[in-house]
Amino acid sequence: MVNSGAEEFPAAENRRGSLFGKYEVGKLVGCGAFAKVYHGRDTRTNQSVAIKVVSKQRLHKSGLDDNIKREIAIMHRLRHPFIVRLIEVLATKSKIFFVMEFAKGGELFAKVSKGRFCEDLSRRYFQQLISAVGYCHSRGVFHRDLKPENLLLDEKLDLKISDFGLSALTDQIRPDGLLHTLCGTPAYVAPEVLAKKGYDGAKIDVWSCGIILFVLNAGYLPFNDHNLMVMYRKIYKGEFRIPKWTSPELRQLLTRLLDTNPQSRITIEEIIHDPWFRQGYDDKMSKFHLEDSDMKLPANEIDGEMGARRMNAFDIISGSPGFNLSGLFGDARKYDRVERFVSAWTAERVVEKLEEIVAAENLTVAKKEEWGMKIEGQKGNFAMVVEINQLTDELVVIEVRKRQRAGASGRDIWLHTVRPFLMEIVDKPEETVAGLLTDQNQEEGASSLRDVNTTS
Incomplete structure (x- = not known):
């Protein structure tokens, strides 16, 4: 290469x-x-x-x-x-x-620019799009820049949403219950964004999905003009024509998607039950739960003797706060949390202790491996993934990823039970990791650790 x-x-x-x-x-x-x-x-x-x-x-x-x-x-x-x-x-x-x-199939835009899709193919991609967008909304994420250029295709030509650079989180919603940042691509932006009075992140994503479906079916944009202000007026008034080859069922769905009134605009839940949309649809695609993919691990990364994954020097560096920027959550921590603990306990011993905690707290082990486990509870609102990596022959790194949806009730199991347990078994993580970095002579990594400003 x-x-x-x-x-x-x-x-x-x-x-x-x-x-x-x-x-x-x-x-x-x-x-x-x-x-x-x-x-x-x-x-x-x-x-x-x-x-x-x-x-x-x-x-x-x-x-x-x-x-x-x-x-x-x-x-x-x-x-x-x-x-x-x-x-x-x-x-x-x-x-x-x-x-x-890596999305090998390139941009969906490149495909549709060569000609409009048939309704069946348009439906297939729209179903995948709604599945992904509904999932994002269930995680408190609003994309805010959905368009064919940000929809990629993998080697199977399945959809992959990309570019979350303009996305918003629910903690950015103001006291009036709305988002206010002006963003998006002109031809795909919802009329309420143009009104500059605040908007619902989920509803503007649905509008953009409607524009995308229109483009897939028609081969051109519903709102388009060389003069940007003229185009904005068309969007604000909802002035567009659906092509004559469109079926009555799709015509009705497009009308509801491109409703200029966000209050009456169709929702994700209503889309999933729409007759045109449901043709060939697998209901599993609309179950926006916490996936088992969170715990997938290639079999060749398992250390057979220790039961935990073996880490190398580069894993240690990328897992250090300030170097692996995946830990830069900021205010999003109330939705996601990732913490790492270094301990002399074996992977088996950690898993056994966590199983005791699961039983005591009325939780459920959704998945269990020698190197970790996935824990769920509180009526599906709480989930925690624990992965255990072998650092040295004597030490393991325990990585915990926790998610707790808004509306979860009951004790904060992480704060009051799990984290105190992990803190008790910590074995000098800072000195250990710093020593290994020095031994491996990772000067660039060390300088980066000092350089990156992190809140993790």
Whole structure:
């Protein structure tokens, strides 16, 4: 793999010419105002990845530091088959690297620009889109920039939503119950955003989904004009014509999706029960629960003797606060939390103790492996994934990912029971990790640890 973006990676390359010894960097596949995206290859698994490179200096000058933290927080929490998966986030003094799932099929925009889709194909992609958007909303995430250019396709030509740079979280909602930041792409923006009086994040995403469905079926935009203000007036008034080849059922759905009144506009739940939408639809796609994919692990990463995953020096660095930026949650912590603990306990012993806690707190073990477990409770509102990695022959790293939806009731099990237990078995994590970093002579990593401002 030829590295065509060497100028972006000099501080992060090791002697083998790869990003932190983990990823070979290939050709440039995309470019934006603040980031470039390269094709890459995981040197451990030989799997293709996308590497998004962001300049920290440009972000800081534009006052977008909080935006990048929010994007990382959002992508870290989303695990859905129709959303591009964030693998990890790395950093140097000057760059931030998003390592993501690679969508081999390219942009959906490139496909539809060659000609409109038939209704069956339009329905297939719209079903996948609604499944993913409904999932995002159930996690308190509003995309706010849905358009064909941000919808990618994998090798099976299934949909993958990307680019959460303009997304919002529920904690950004003002006391009036609305969001107020003006954002989005002109042709896809909802009329209430143009009114500048506040908007519901879920409802503007539904509007954008309606525009996308119209484009898939028609091959052109419902609202379009060379004069931007003229186009905005058309959007605000809801002036559009549905093509004559559109079936009555799809025509009715498009009318409800592109309703200029957000109060009467169709909701995700109503879309799922629409007759046109339901044709060939699998109801499993609309179960926006916490996925077992949160605990997937390649079998070849398991250490057979210890029962836990074996970590190398690069894993240690990327897992250190301030270097792996996946921990930069900021205010989003009330929705997601990731914490790591280093202990001399064995993986088996940790799992046994957690099973005792599960029984005492009336929780359920949804999935169990030698290296960890997934715990659920409080009527589906609480979930916790525990992964145990072998750090040395004597030490393990326990990583805990917790999610608690709004509306969960009862004791804070994490705060009052689980975390105190993990704190009791901690074995000098800072000194241990710092010592291993020194032993591995990771000077670039150490400087990055000092350089990155983190709230984790």
